[in-house]
Amino acid sequence: MQAKVKNNTLIIYVNGDLDHHNAEKIKDLADMKIMENRIKNVIFDFENSNFMDSSGIGVIMGRYKLVENIGGIICAVNMNQAVKRIFSISGLFKIIRQYDTVQDAMSVIGEEK
Amino acid sequence: METLNVQIESKSENESLARVIVSAFAARLDPTLEEISDIKTAVSEAVTNCVIHGYEEKDGIIFIECTIEENNLTISIKDEGVGIEDIEKARLPMYSTKRDKERSGMGFSFMEIFMDKLTVESELNKGTVVTMIKKIGNIS
Numbered sequence: 001m002q003a004k005v006k007n008n009t010l011i012i013y014v015n016g017d018l019d020h021h022n023a024e025k026i027k028d029l030a031d032m033k034i035m036e037n038r039i040k041n042v043i044f045d046f047e048n049s050n051f052m053d054s055s056g057i058g059v060i061m062g063r064y065k066l067v068e069n070i071g072g073i074i075c076a077v078n079m080n081q082a083v084k085r086i087f088s089i090s091g092l093f094k095i096i097r098q099y100d101t102v103q104d105a106m107s108v109i110g111e112e113k
Numbered sequence: 114m115e116t117l118n119v120q121i122e123s124k125s126e127n128e129s130l131a132r133v134i135v136s137a138f139a140a141r142l143d144p145t146l147e148e149i150s151d152i153k154t155a156v157s158e159a160v161t162n163c164v165i166h167g168y169e170e171k172d173g174i175i176f177i178e179c180t181i182e183e184n185n186l187t188i189s190i191k192d193e194g195v196g197i198e199d200i201e202k203a204r205l206p207m208y209s210t211k212r213d214k215e216r217s218g219m220g221f222s223f224m225e226i227f228m229d230k231l232t233v234e235s236e237l238n239k240g241t242v243v244t245m246i247k248k249i250g251n252i253s
Binding site for chain 1: 219223
């Protein structure tokens with residue numbers, strides 16, 4: 001898993017399936033970065049991930065709870081059909097914004113600052 | 114009838130292995146991409162339950178049995194772990210006994226949504242068997 005920080009936004013590059021196994025790794029990485037860098041917004045990039053199950057929902061919801069009270073937003077980008085379906089069935093799209101690319105999400109975050 | 118029997122160690126690394134094995138077996142029914150992703154999700158949820166709940170992240174064996182009969186795929190996933198105290202409650206959407214671990218509580222709901230039929234049998238301190246059936250090519 002890789003992560004990048006730009007201003008107060010954290011980008012998590014999901015590598016491989018977002019299942020229970022990888023959920024634990026992403027959670028640890030994200031929380032470390034959030035604490036270290038006063039992160040407000042998180043972007044999950046699914047370009048290198050084709051699969052997500054309910055463990056992924058837990059991770060995304062958990063990060064949402066961390067940033068929502070400071071007015072942060074969570075975005076998901078580069079999702080394939082299978083991942084999108086999990087987002088929509090679980091209702092995650094009600095709280096998580098969907099964009100095509102990291103750049104799209106970054107520019108929306110920049111405008112709202 | 115064709116069958117597949119696999120035993121895997123209860124480890125989170127093996128969740129992806131279970132998905133790949135079962136979806137490769139299901140491929141014999143010539144499923145659509147969406148059907149394959151439904152099967153992968155359901156298997157992932159069931160195996161994750163064995164790892165987290167059944168064996169509570171300790172050592173154990175997960176038994177996977179699949180059969181194909183005509184165009185029906187039956188997947189049975191069993192653990193010999195702690196068992197479920199209240200199956201009805203466990204199956205409720207958003208219910209989880211491990212909320213502190215950020216579990217969404219959607220595991221059984223996803224098995225229900227993505228498969229045609231789900232049965233759960235469990236006995237305390239004996240284990241749990243989840244059986245799921247999906248008809249492949251169910252377009253009409």
